[in-house]
Amino acid sequence: MRSLMTHAALDEKWARFEDFATNLLLFHDNTSSLDEFLVFAHVYNQRHVDRWIRRGIEYCPAVLRILMPGTDLAFKLPPMASSSFHRLKRLCLQNLDLDGQFTHLLSTFPVMEYLELTLCEFTGDCSQGITLSTLKKLVLDCCDNKTSRPMVIMAPSLSCLNLSFGCYLAGIALSKMDSLAEAMIDVLENQTMSQKTQRGLLGSLFNVTSLELSGFETKMMNPEPTTGHVGGPTDAMDPLSALPDGLLHVIMSFLPAPQVVQTSLLSRRWRCLWRSTPCIEINDENFGISAQIRDGTLSERWARFEDFATNLLLFHDNTSSLGEFRLHSLNYNFRHAQIDITEYEALSQKDQRELLGSLFNVTSLKLIGFEEEVMLNKNYDKFPIFSNMRTLCLNTCFRNECEISYMDLCVCQKFFSFSDSEWETERETIALHREHGRPFQCPKLKLVEVIYHYDHDHQLMEFVLGEVIKPEGVTKMQPETSKKPAGDLTSPVDRLSALPDALLHAILSFVPAPQAVRT
Amino acid sequence: MEVDKGKGEAEETRKVAEADRDTVTLKSSDGKLFEVSKEAAARLSTVLAGMIAGGSIDDNGTDLKQIGSEALENVVDYCNKHANSIPSAALISSSISFNTAPFKEPEEWERKFVDRLSHDALFDLVEAANFLGMERLLDVTCHKISEMMKGKSPDQIREVFNIKNDYTKEELEEIRQELAWAFYDD
Known part of the structure; x- marks a missing residue:
C-alpha cells in the first residue's frame, strides 16, 4: 500500500491538499507496516510538508521517496528519529538540501539497500559522506557537494554505482568498494572533478565487471584482461x-x-x-523449405526460418564488417504459389530489406531467389549503400518489375549473375546499365560473369556488350560454337565507366550450350 | 620426392644444377628435404611465391620450421597432383575466374587426397596450408573437416574430434535456452 500526496499550486487547492494529506496520515492506522511512503510536492508550505514527512516516517516505511520538484528554495529534511528507519530499504530523495545531519542519519539505517539522490545539495561545513554497510545500489544524479570537504562513499556491499554529472569540487572518494560489479559514471566536461579525483575514482573500481564512463579525462590503463578461459586455443585441446x-x-x-x-x-x-x-549463410533449405512444399507446414517452417535469420543477425557481433553474406531463399517459388502464400511474400520482402539493411559493409554479396529490390544508389534512402562491396552475385533474382540499379557500386570489382530461366523475360527488367541517361559508375569493375541457359536472339550479348564496349564492338560479336574458355574482353574504351583506368572483363558462359564470345 | 641431404661435392653440383632447375627444395622441421616445382609452389602458395620472388629461397632447403615432414610431404604431394590434374595453360587462362569465384566444391582427386588422411595428418595439413598461404588447399582441408561435422549434433561432434566438454550441466542448459532459436528438430 502506498500513500501518495500530490500538490496543486493554488491556495485553495493547496489547502484542500493539505487537509487531505493530513487527514490521510491521521487516520491511516496501518502504522507498523507501511510499505511505501511517497511525498511529491512542489513546496508551498514547508511546515506542512515537514509534518507529513515526520508523520509518514513514523509508519516505518520500507520505501521512502521524497520528491520536491521545481522548488527554488532548497527543502531541508526535518529532524527525524533514526528509530523510524529500521525497515527502510529504499530511499529516494529529489531536490533536497542535505546537511551534516543527513550523513549521520544515513549511518543509522540498518537495512538500507538502495539510495537514490537526485539534484540534492550537500551543505554545511562538515564532512559529507555516505557510509552504509548494507547498501547495494547507489545513484547520485546531478548532486552538488557545496562543502569544502570531499564526498566519501564507503559501502562495502555496494554492487552497482551510478554517478552522473553533479559537482564535487572537493573531490569524491570511494572506499571499500570490494563487491562493486557495475559502475556507470558520467562526468561533465566543465571540470567539476579534478583529474586526480577522476583517477582516484577509477582506481577504486577495480572489481567492477561492467563499467560505463563518459566525459572522463583521465587515461584508462587496462593492464590485463580479466576474463579467464574465454577464447583462444590452449595446449591441452583437441586438434x-x-x-x-x-x-x-x-x-x-x-x-x-x-x-x-x-x-x-x-x-x-x-x-x-x-x-x-566473417561469413554468414542463411539458407531456407536448412529449414526444409522448398518449392515442393505446398502443405500447411510451410508457414511454420517459414516462421522458424525467419526467427532464426533474425536472431542470427541480431546476435552476430560482426554484421557491420562481414566478409561474406549468402542468402538463399526460395521466395521466388512463393510467387508462383501466390494464392496460398501472399502473406509470406509481404513478410519476406520486408524481411529481405531488413536483412540487407544490416549488411551495409559487406564486401561480397550473393543473393539467390531474392525479390526485394536492390537499390544501390544514393537517392534511395531506404537502402544502404554497399560502399565496401567487392563482389555481387545474383542468382534467379528479381523476377518481377524490379529495377536494379548499380549507380554507385564504385568499388565493386566483380559482378556475377546467374539465371536459370529465359533471359528474354527478364531482359527489360534488369536495368543494369544506366538510369536517367547516366552511365552507371563502377570504375573498379573488373569482372562481369553472366551465366544463363538460353539466349534468344543473342539479346543478352547485345545487352551487356552493347553497354560495355563501343558500338563497333557489338558488330564483332559473333557467337562461336566452339567450347573454349570464355574470352576476356579487354576494352580500351567503354561507356561503362568514364574513368580511363577502368578495365572490364566480360565473361559470358552459357551453361547448357556453351558458347564462347571472343573478340 | 624426398631427397637425402647431400654433402661436399654432391651438394656443390646440385647447387649449380638447381639454379637452372625449376624446382625449390623445402626442409621440414625434422630436417627432411622435399622438392616441388617452382611454378606450382609460386602459384599455390602465396608465402612461397613471395619467398621465390624475394630471393629468400635456400638452395640447400628452405627451412619451414613450423611444418613437420609428414605434413610437408602432403603439401608437396598436393602441389604435384594439382599441377598434373589441370593443364597449366588452361589453368592460367582461367585463373581469373578460378580465384574470384566463390568456393568451388573439391574436385574428385582433391576429395580422395584428403579422404586418405588420418585425423592428425589432416589437422597438420590445415596448419601447414595456413602457414604457407595455400588458399585452395586450406579450403579443401577445411571443407573436409566441415564434412565431418555436418549434420551431427554437438555431442556427436565432440565424440568425433575428441573435444572435451568443459561446461557444467547448468551452463549447457543455459546456452541451449539462449540459443533455442538455432535448435530445431526436423
Whole structure:
C-alpha cells in the first residue's frame, strides 16, 4: 500500500491538499507496516510538508521517496528519529538540501539497500559522506557537494554505482568498494572533478565487471584482461579446438548456419566463435523449405526460418564488417504459389530489406531467389549503400518489375549473375546499365560473369556488350560454337565507366550450350 | 620426392644444377628435404611465391620450421597432383575466374587426397596450408573437416574430434535456452 500526496499550486487547492494529506496520515492506522511512503510536492508550505514527512516516517516505511520538484528554495529534511528507519530499504530523495545531519542519519539505517539522490545539495561545513554497510545500489544524479570537504562513499556491499554529472569540487572518494560489479559514471566536461579525483575514482573500481564512463579525462590503463578461459586455443585441446579462430571460421563457413550456432555447445572454446564468423549463410533449405512444399507446414517452417535469420543477425557481433553474406531463399517459388502464400511474400520482402539493411559493409554479396529490390544508389534512402562491396552475385533474382540499379557500386570489382530461366523475360527488367541517361559508375569493375541457359536472339550479348564496349564492338560479336574458355574482353574504351583506368572483363558462359564470345 | 641431404661435392653440383632447375627444395622441421616445382609452389602458395620472388629461397632447403615432414610431404604431394590434374595453360587462362569465384566444391582427386588422411595428418595439413598461404588447399582441408561435422549434433561432434566438454550441466542448459532459436528438430 502506498500513500501518495500530490500538490496543486493554488491556495485553495493547496489547502484542500493539505487537509487531505493530513487527514490521510491521521487516520491511516496501518502504522507498523507501511510499505511505501511517497511525498511529491512542489513546496508551498514547508511546515506542512515537514509534518507529513515526520508523520509518514513514523509508519516505518520500507520505501521512502521524497520528491520536491521545481522548488527554488532548497527543502531541508526535518529532524527525524533514526528509530523510524529500521525497515527502510529504499530511499529516494529529489531536490533536497542535505546537511551534516543527513550523513549521520544515513549511518543509522540498518537495512538500507538502495539510495537514490537526485539534484540534492550537500551543505554545511562538515564532512559529507555516505557510509552504509548494507547498501547495494547507489545513484547520485546531478548532486552538488557545496562543502569544502570531499564526498566519501564507503559501502562495502555496494554492487552497482551510478554517478552522473553533479559537482564535487572537493573531490569524491570511494572506499571499500570490494563487491562493486557495475559502475556507470558520467562526468561533465566543465571540470567539476579534478583529474586526480577522476583517477582516484577509477582506481577504486577495480572489481567492477561492467563499467560505463563518459566525459572522463583521465587515461584508462587496462593492464590485463580479466576474463579467464574465454577464447583462444590452449595446449591441452583437441586438434580441432586448437586451431586458431580464423581457421575455425573457415571450417564453419562450410557448415549450415544453424549448425554454426550450435557449435556453441561444444565447449567454452566454441562458446562465442559463431558470433564472429566473417561469413554468414542463411539458407531456407536448412529449414526444409522448398518449392515442393505446398502443405500447411510451410508457414511454420517459414516462421522458424525467419526467427532464426533474425536472431542470427541480431546476435552476430560482426554484421557491420562481414566478409561474406549468402542468402538463399526460395521466395521466388512463393510467387508462383501466390494464392496460398501472399502473406509470406509481404513478410519476406520486408524481411529481405531488413536483412540487407544490416549488411551495409559487406564486401561480397550473393543473393539467390531474392525479390526485394536492390537499390544501390544514393537517392534511395531506404537502402544502404554497399560502399565496401567487392563482389555481387545474383542468382534467379528479381523476377518481377524490379529495377536494379548499380549507380554507385564504385568499388565493386566483380559482378556475377546467374539465371536459370529465359533471359528474354527478364531482359527489360534488369536495368543494369544506366538510369536517367547516366552511365552507371563502377570504375573498379573488373569482372562481369553472366551465366544463363538460353539466349534468344543473342539479346543478352547485345545487352551487356552493347553497354560495355563501343558500338563497333557489338558488330564483332559473333557467337562461336566452339567450347573454349570464355574470352576476356579487354576494352580500351567503354561507356561503362568514364574513368580511363577502368578495365572490364566480360565473361559470358552459357551453361547448357556453351558458347564462347571472343573478340 | 624426398631427397637425402647431400654433402661436399654432391651438394656443390646440385647447387649449380638447381639454379637452372625449376624446382625449390623445402626442409621440414625434422630436417627432411622435399622438392616441388617452382611454378606450382609460386602459384599455390602465396608465402612461397613471395619467398621465390624475394630471393629468400635456400638452395640447400628452405627451412619451414613450423611444418613437420609428414605434413610437408602432403603439401608437396598436393602441389604435384594439382599441377598434373589441370593443364597449366588452361589453368592460367582461367585463373581469373578460378580465384574470384566463390568456393568451388573439391574436385574428385582433391576429395580422395584428403579422404586418405588420418585425423592428425589432416589437422597438420590445415596448419601447414595456413602457414604457407595455400588458399585452395586450406579450403579443401577445411571443407573436409566441415564434412565431418555436418549434420551431427554437438555431442556427436565432440565424440568425433575428441573435444572435451568443459561446461557444467547448468551452463549447457543455459546456452541451449539462449540459443533455442538455432535448435530445431526436423
